[in-house]
Amino acid sequence: MKIVAAKKILKANDQLAAENRSLFDRAGVFAVNILGSPGCGKTTLIEAMIQAVRARVPTAVIEGDLAGTVDAERLAAQQVPVLQINTEGACHLDANMIAAAVRELPLDGVSLLLIENVGNLVCTAGFNLGEHLRIVLLSVPEGDDKLVKYPTIFQTAEAVIVTKYDLAPHFDFRLERVRDDLRRLGNDGPVFPISAKTGQGLGELLRWFAGRLPDRE
Amino acid sequence: MKIVAAKKILKANDQLAAENRSLFDRAGVFAVNILGSPGCGKTTLIEAMIQAVRARVPTAVIEGDLAGTVDAERLAAQQVPVLQINTEGACHLDANMIAAAVRELPLDGVSLLLIENVGNLVCTAGFNLGEHLRIVLLSVPEGDDKLVKYPTIFQTAEAVIVTKYDLAPHFDFRLERVRDDLRRLGNDGPVFPISAKTGQGLGELLRWFAGRLPDRE
Numbered sequence: 001m002k003i004v005a006a007k008k009i010l011k012a013n014d015q016l017a018a019e020n021r022s023l024f025d026r027a028g029v030f031a032v033n034i035l036g037s038p039g040c041g042k043t044t045l046i047e048a049m050i051q052a053v054r055a056r057v058p059t060a061v062i063e064g065d066l067a068g069t070v071d072a073e074r075l076a077a078q079q080v081p082v083l084q085i086n087t088e089g090a091c092h093l094d095a096n097m098i099a100a101a102v103r104e105l106p107l108d109g110v111s112l113l114l115i116e117n118v119g120n121l122v123c124t125a126g127f128n129l130g131e132h133l134r135i136v137l138l139s140v141p142e143g144d145d146k147l148v149k150y151p152t153i154f155q156t157a158e159a160v161i162v163t164k165y166d167l168a169p170h171f172d173f174r175l176e177r178v179r180d181d182l183r184r185l186g187n188d189g190p191v192f193p194i195s196a197k198t199g200q201g202l203g204e205l206l207r208w209f210a211g212r213l214p215d216r217e
Numbered sequence: 218m219k220i221v222a223a224k225k226i227l228k229a230n231d232q233l234a235a236e237n238r239s240l241f242d243r244a245g246v247f248a249v250n251i252l253g254s255p256g257c258g259k260t261t262l263i264e265a266m267i268q269a270v271r272a273r274v275p276t277a278v279i280e281g282d283l284a285g286t287v288d289a290e291r292l293a294a295q296q297v298p299v300l301q302i303n304t305e306g307a308c309h310l311d312a313n314m315i316a317a318a319v320r321e322l323p324l325d326g327v328s329l330l331l332i333e334n335v336g337n338l339v340c341t342a343g344f345n346l347g348e349h350l351r352i353v354l355l356s357v358p359e360g361d362d363k364l365v366k367y368p369t370i371f372q373t374a375e376a377v378i379v380t381k382y383d384l385a386p387h388f389d390f391r392l393e394r395v396r397d398d399l400r401r402l403g404n405d406g407p408v409f410p411i412s413a414k415t416g417q418g419l420g421e422l423l424r425w426f427a428g429r430l431p432d433r434e
Contacts, residue, residue, distance in 0.1 A: 038254045038338050038367060039359025066339065068365040089369065091308065091339035119366070121255050122283065122308035122337055141358035141381060142256025148285040149336070150255060152306065164358060170384075 013127055016095035020130025023102065024113070030213050031113040033129050035153060036137030038119030041163035043071045044196045045137065046114050050078045052206040057213065059112040062101050064093040071116060081105055091123040098129045112213065121146065125153035133212055139163045140173045147181035155185045159192060161205060166195035230344055233312035237347025240319065241330070247430055248330040250310075250346050252370060253354030255336030258380035260288045261413045262354065263331050267295045269423040274430065276329040279318050281310040288333060298322055308340040315346045329430065338363065342370035350429055356380045357390045364398035371399060376406045378422060383412035 024031045034042050043063075050059050060081040063072045072084035083105040085097050098115065107113070115131065117124045136157035138146055141164060147154045154160060160182060162175060179191050190208060194201035241248045251259050267276050277298040280289045289301035300322040302314050315332065324330070332348065334341045353374035355363055358381060364371045371377060377399060379392060396408050407425060411418035 037256065037336070037359075038363055039356070065366045067368050070362050070365055089339075091337070118339065119254070120308070120337060120339055122306075122335065123340060139256070139358060141356060141384075142254075145287045146255055148287055149282045151284050167358070167384075167387075 010126065013095045016099055017128035017130040020095055020098050020102070021132075023099075024107075024130060024132070027107045027110070028214075029107050029110055029113050030133070031115060031129070031131045033115050033117060033131035033134045034137070035117050035121075035124050035134065035157065036119065036163075037121050037139065037142055040119070040137045040139040040142065041196060042116045042119070042137055043074055045161065045163065045194075046075060046116060047078060048196060048202055049114060049206065049209065050075075050080055052202075053112065053210065053213075057112045058110050059114060060105055060107065060110045062093075062098065062105065062113065062115045064097070064116055064118045066090070066118065081110070087118060091118060091120050092127050093117050093124070093129055094127045095129050121150040121153050125150075125156055133158055135159045135161055137161045137163050138178065140165055140167045140171050143171065144173045144175075144177045147178060147185060151185055154182060155187055157187070157189065159189045159208070162191060162193040164195060164197075165193040165200060166198045168193070227343065230312045233316055234345035234347040237312055237315050237319070238349075240316075241324075241347060241349070244324045244327070245431075246324050246327055246330050247350070248332060248346070248348040250332050250334060250348035250351045251354070252334050252338075252341050252351065252374065253336065253380075254338050254356065254359055257336070257354045257356040257359065258413060259333045259336070259354055260291055262378065262380065262411075263292065263333060264295060265413060265419055266331060266423065266426065267292075267297055269419075270329065270427065270430075274329045275327050276331060277322055277324065277327045279310075279315065279322065279330065279332045281314070281333055281335045283307070283335065298327070304335060308335060308337050309344050310334050310341070310346055311344045312346050338367040338370050342367075342373055350375055352376045352378055354378045354380050355395065357382055357384045357388050360388070361390045361392075361394045364395060364402060368402055372402045372404055374404070374406065376425070377408045379408060379410040381412060381414075382410040382417060383415045385410075 063084045069084045072082045075082045134157050192205040280301045286301050289299045292299045409422040
């Protein structure tokens with residue numbers, strides 16, 4: 001029987017994450033860890049990001065799911081390299097999975113690596129993948145009370161993207177509550193309301209995102 | 218340092234779940250484990266269930282959240298006994314938490330115990346709480362592709378409740394796909410489309426649910 005302590009796993013993960021980060025830096029790749037609930041709009045945002053930077057930033061995608069290749073197939077239509085990780089039951093990606101994925105997904109010429117994590121507001125928060133930027137999505141239908149219920153993930157993300165914002169009137173969703181709760185968690189990061197359907201807010205988000213990418217010659 | 222193997226934890230959980238089940242049976246309590254993503258409508262369904270059976274089935278609720286008491290406060294307005302479990306970071310309820318909760322929440326006179334699990338389509342699936350019935354909610358805004366991505370939870374639930382079904386036209390949500398994917402997972406259980414907003418489908422679901430409750434003298 002194999003026995004491994006949670007603390008040891010997290011420590012080993014942090015070390016592997018640091019190795020991933022070095023590898024990304026040497027390769028000139030900016031890596032983004034994209035978090036959120038099932039169905040919050042992670043794949044749709046990735047599609048928008050790819051389209052927004054396509055002309056100047058060669059992009060690749062790693063897709064994390066328990067099973068299946070639904071999102072990888074969808075993103076392959078964007079004609080960027082896509083690698084699917086099937087976690088086979090695991091509730092989050094970890095640095096080791098990313099290290100293995102990167103061996104299969106050559107990063108030559110790639111400047112941006114978008115990593116879609118497993119849909120989960122809890123377990124994904126604890127595992128650093130070596131990313132440069134971590135963002136969390138919260139969709140309007142989930143409700144504006146989620147920061148109180150799932151504090152860790154909102155504490156550790158650099159920005160909160162409120163998706164499906166065109167539905168806000170149907171859901172009595174208060175953006176101010178999200179902002180207030182985020183500040184209360186000690187996070188001064190921006191909150192971006194967006195709608196992939198209407199395009200609302202996407203420009204502002206993508207300008208912020210472009211500003212976070214390293215300058216290239 | 219404390220070292221515990223995952224297999225041992227699950228085995229210990231199963232044993233505690235069996236003890237919970239015996240306790241429920243002796244007390245004449247029917248326990249329901251309610252699963253689903255963050256914001257899929259678990260609390261709203263619980264409110265509807267309480268109102269539907271109020272006259273004849275004394276009900277109590279256990280609320281599981283990482284932190285906070287948002288849902289417990291909301292359900293207290295229903296004037297039923299409510300106990301909040303804060304998992305303090307844990308991504309699911311387990312049988313031990315339920316055993317501890319039941320010591321605080323006297324079951325005298327209670328016939329129905331509704332347990333709202335942590336919002337999570339992955340980790341909650343692996344932990345039996347001792348429940349008689351396990352149902353999983355899938356909200357329309359999450360999309361109709363979730364059974365492929367999160368198979369275990371849909372395999373282990375006795376029914377799938379498709380919530381926020383009034384939004385189906387906005388989301389190109391195909392109920393048939395959910396039914397087909399469920400059958401493909403080897404689960405013959407019913408799929409109930411409902412809308413708490415319009416009331417659609419609630420009657421049928423609640424009749425099915427009432428039929429699952431044990432007959433009482």
